[in-house]
Amino acid sequence: MTTLLTILTPGFADWETALLNAGAREYYRLDTRFATPGGEPVTSAGGLSVAPQLAVEEIDPSDYDALLVNGGSIWQQPDAPDLTELLQSAHAAGTVIGGICDGVIPMARAGLLDDRRHTANGPESLPDTGYSGGALFVGSPRAVLDRGIITAPGTAPVSFMGAVLEALGLRTGDLDFYLGLYAAEHQAGSSSAASS
Template sequence: MTTIVTILTPGYADWETALLNAGAREYYQIETRFATPGGEPVTSAGGLKVMPNMAVEDIEVDRVDAILVNGGTIWSTEDYPDISSVLRAAHAAGTTVGGICDGVTALARAGLLDSVRHTANGPESLPETGYAGVAHYVESPRAVLDGRIVTAPGTAPVSFMGAVLETLGLRNGDLDFYLGLYAAEHQAA
């Protein structure tokens, strides 16, 4: 069974991967799991409390198809969890690795954006990470997919969902319809 693990942190931005996880689970029957640093319960920016399935440290990268880093303000503080080894191991195993909003900084810290096209909330959100990929930065309001790396600004949860599902081999007319349905409010009237 295809499995997606979403990494959540205290104060995570609940809206950024909600559509992706709901669509993956309900429409595509993908197993969706949630991991937190230390396996501790977390509360979102909106007050949603989550008891995770596992600790980030217990993710078996060769047994999952995608690892996604949900955004949240912790990624731009000194208290961010260092998940670089998990992200590098996942990438080396051929697993899709994605980040949205401030979650992209975790990919930058892991060195995963140094040689691939990517986006973020803005290029200024990445330099303090040891980031060396400025030449590959793409200013985009939508998710950017390069190989099995998916990045998106926090304003792009719909295209982030599409890019992640595309890496899992699910890009077809059904997905395009689903994406159009949820992005309809952003189309010109």
């Protein structure tokens, strides 16, 4: 069975991988799992408490088809978890790797963005990581998929979901319909707010 593992940290941004995990689990019947530093329960920015299945330190990348890094302000802190070895091992194993919002920062630190197109919240969010892929940065409001690596700004949970599922070989008309359904409010011509 295809398995997705999402890394969550204290204060993680609830909305960034919620749609992906819900669609993967309920519609596609994929196995969705969660890991946190030390395997400790975490509370999101919105107050959602999550008890993970395992600790980040216990992850064996070969056990998962996709490894996803959820965003959160912790990734900007000097004491952020170091995922470099884990992400490099996952990349070497051919695991699909995705990061959204500040979850892109540990991917840059691990060198995964040095040689492929990528995006983030903005180019200014990555220089302190030491990465050398600035010339391949794409200023995009949507997720960018390049050879199994997915990056997205925090405002793009719908296209992030689509890119992850596409990278897993699940791009079908059903997925296109699902993406259109959840992105409908952002289509040209839709009103900005419903009136009563």
